[in-house]
Amino acid sequence: MSTKVNVHLFYGADPRFYRKGENIGCLYGYHHAESDEFALTYSQDARESAPVRLLRRGLKAVLGFDLIHTWRNRAEILRSDVIWTHTEHEYLSVALVLLLSGRRNAPPLLLAQSVWLLDKWPGYGMLRRWLYRKLIARADVLTTLASENAELCQRYLGRAATHVYYGLNTDDFPVQSPAEWQAHTPVRIAAIGNDRDRDWETLIKAFGNDPRYHVRLATRRKIPAKLHAPNVDIAPAAGLKKARELYDWADLVLVPLRPNSHASGITVMLEAAALGKPMVVTGVGALEDYFSHQAASYVPPFDSQAMREAVDRLVASPSEALRQAQAAAEQLLSRDLTTRHFAMQHVRITEDLLRRRVAPHGRPEARAEVRTEVRTSGQSRGGL
Numbered sequence: 196m197s198t199k200v201n202v203h204l205f206y207g208a209d210p211r212f213y214r215k216g217e218n219i220g221c222l223y224g225y226h227h228a229e230s231d232e233f234a235l236t237y238s239q240d241a242r243e244s245a246p247v248r249l250l251r252r253g254l255k256a257v258l259g260f261d262l263i264h265t266w267r268n269r270a271e272i273l274r275s276d277v278i279w280t281h282t283e284h285e286y287l288s289v290a291l292v293l294l295l296s297g298r299r300n301a302p303p304l305l306l307a308q309s310v311w312l313l314d315k316w317p318g319y320g321m322l323r324r325w326l327y328r329k330l331i332a333r334a335d336v337l338t339t340l341a342s343e344n345a346e347l348c349q350r351y352l353g354r355a356a357t358h359v360y361y362g363l364n365t366d367d368f369p370v371q372s373p374a375e376w377q378a379h380t381p382v383r384i385a386a387i388g389n390d391r392d393r394d395w396e397t398l399i400k401a402f403g404n405d406p407r408y409h410v411r412l413a414t415r416r417k418i419p420a421k422l423h424a425p426n427v428d429i430a431p432a433a434g435l436k437k438a439r440e441l442y443d444w445a446d447l448v449l450v451p452l453r454p455n456s457h458a459s460g461i462t463v464m465l466e467a468a469a470l471g472k473p474m475v476v477t478g479v480g481a482l483e484d485y486f487s488h489q490a491a492s493y494v495p496p497f498d499s500q501a502m503r504e505a506v507d508r509l510v511a512s513p514s515e516a517l518r519q520a521q522a523a524a525e526q527l528l529s530r531d532l533t534t535r536h537f538a539m540q541h542v543r544i545t546e547d548l549l550r551r552r553v554a555p556h557g558r559p560e561a562r563a564e565v566r567t568e569v570r571t572s573g574q575s576r577g578g579l
Contacts, residue, residue: 197230197231197232197233197234198232198233198234198276198277198545198549199234199236199274199275199276199277200228200233200234200235200236200275200276200277200278200279200545201235201236201237201238201268201271201272201274201275201277201278201279201303202221202225202235202236202237202238202278202279202280203237203238203265203268203272203278203279203280203285203286203289204221204222204223204237204238204280204281204285205261205264205281205282205284205285206240206251206261206264207240208221208222208238209237209238209239209240210222210226210237211239212240219364219366219367221235221237223281223534223537224362224364224533224534224535224537224538225237225279225537225538225541226538227534227535227537227538227539228538228539228541228542233542233545236271236275238264238265238268238271238285239267239268239271240264241264241267250263251263251264255284258287258288259283259284259287259323259327260283260284260285260287260288260291261284261285261288262288262291262292264288265285265288265289265291265292266288266292269292269296272289272292272293272303273292273293273296273299273303275303276301276303276304276549277303277304277305277306277545277548277549278303278304278305278306279306279308279541279545280305280306280307280308281308281310282308282309282310282311282312283307283308283309283310283311283312286305286306286307286308286330286334287327287330287331289305290305290307290330290331290333290334291330293305293333294329294330294333301552304335304336304545304548304549304552305333305334305335305336306334306335306336306338306541306544306545306548307331307334307335307336307337307338308337308338308339308340308359309337309338309339309344309348309356309457310339310340310344310457311391311457312327313339313344313347313348313351313456313457314392314455314456314457316347316351328352331352331354335548336357336544336548337352337354337355337356337357338356338357338358338359338544339356339357339358339359339457340358340359340360340361340457340458340461341358341456341457341458341480341481341482341484342358342481342484343456343457343480343481344356344358344456344457344458344481345357345358347456357544358484359537359540359541359544360484360485360530360531360532360536360537360540361458361461361462361465361485361532361537362465362531362532362533362534362535362536362537363462363465363466363469363527363532363533363534364533364534365469365533365534367435368465368466368469368470369469370468370469370524370527370528371469371470371471371524372471372520372521372524372525373471373517373520373521373524375517376446376471376473376513376516376517376520377513378446378447378509378510378513378516379409379446380407381406381407381408381409381426382407382408382409382446382447382506382510383409383411383444383445383446383447384402384408384409384410384411384445384446384447384448384449384506385410385411385413385441385442385444385445385447385448385449385472386398386410386411386412386413386414386448386449386450386451387412387413387414387432387438387441387448387463388413388414388450388459388460388462388463389414389415389416390459390460391459392452392453392454392455392457392459392460392480393414393416393451393452393453393459393460394451394452394453394477394496394497395412395414395416395418395422395451396422397451397477397496397497397498397499397502398410398412398449398451398499398502399412399418399422399424399427400499401499401500401502401503401506402426402427402503402506403422403424403426403427404424404425404426405426406426408426408506409426409428410424410426410427410428411427411428411430411441411444411445412427412428412429412430413430413431413432413437413438413441414429414431415431438466442466442467442470442472443470445472446472446473446510447472447473447474447475447506447509447516448463448464448467448472448473448474448475449474449475449476449502449506450463450464450467450474450475450476450477450482451477451502452476452477452479452480452496453477453479453496453497454479454480454496455479455480456480456481457480458480458481458482458484458485459479459480460476460477460480460482461480461482461485464476464482464485464486464491464523465485465527465532467523468486468490468520468523468524468526468527469524469527471520471521471524472520473492473509473516473517473519473520473523474486474490474491474492474519474520474523475491475492475494475502475505475506475509476491476492476493476494477493477494477495477496477502478493478494478495478496479496485526485530485532486523486526487522487526489518489519489522489526490519490522490523490525490526491519491523492505492508492509492519
């Protein structure tokens with residue numbers, strides 16, 4: 196019999212409706228794990244009235260996880276052998292539902308992936324930390340998308356975490372290693388993202404009000420009026436088509452960031468690498484887990500001068516910019532930074548958990564061996 200895996204995602208990521216009609220499978224690529232061995236189901240979004248939506252979102256804001264969405268999906272969760280989650284917003288609520296369901300024979304295994312949790316942990320009060328520790332204790336494996344986050348799991352929670360590598364949907368962004376590169380006049384700079392740790396202020400300080408640069412900044416977050424500049428266009432890039440148009444227009448892609456531990460900006464880096472665009476990136480969040488200094492120009496946080504100088508160096512040396520863009524495309528492929536590989540890392544972790552459930556008195560080092568395998572699966576092809 197195949198293993199029943201329930202992929203519990205946030206409200207709005209139901210594969211039945213997400214990019215309906217495009218047949219892309221599951222957001223983040225978990226569908227690549229579907230096989231004779233693994234039968235996948237997904238959390239489903241319930242239709243809800245405006246008052247109920249407000250209630251659900253309000254409770255999520257208070258708890259830090261979407262309990263109502265998870266409770267609606269509890270039947271499928273409890274029928275599953277394994278539950279995969281993408282962020283703490285999902286696994287904390289799944290853990291609570293599992294605990295409320297009481298003792299069961301062969302209860303579902305839970306893979307708990309943290310993204311923002313460890314960045315926020317120092318600011319949590321004692322009660323929230325106590326609750327979250329109780330819920331996290333129900334997880335069978337902790338995973339993160341960055342080595343820094345994995346280290347913080349050990350520091351704050353006293354548990355080891357498995358670092359898995361996030362990946363790009365190469366159907367949406369086929370890898371195109373560039374054959375030539377030359378900047379326009381003025382230099383065209385694209386920056387895109389909605390993550391809480393984007394540092395738009397440093398970006399605009401570096402290039403705003405300077406006619407040598409034309410910046411297009413795509414975000415849904417509000418940019419203070421005092422930062423607006425005539426050479427900086429600010430508008431959301433809604434949808435894949437608009438994002439592709441922005442990348443196609445750009446000479447370079449910038450990823451300005453505040454210090455964080457969760458690889459903020461990695462999606463944009465993967466997309467820029469696939470499309471052959473040189474990158475200037477704030478060197479925080481363990482992004483070097485994914486791309487080396489040969490593949491991106493890393494600059495210190497909050498340093499607008501270093502950011503501008505990095506762009507100027509690339510513009511002044513088109514051959515160096517080209518080599519960097521080619522290295523990024525090569526590393527994306529050699530390290531297999533794809534949604535398929537992302538899904539298969541979850542498969543390997545799950546296979547190990549299932550083996551240990553069948554043979555609970557096996558060698559105690561088995562868990563560490565699989566963790567090492569997953570961590571090095573991206574490194575073995577390209578080296579970090």
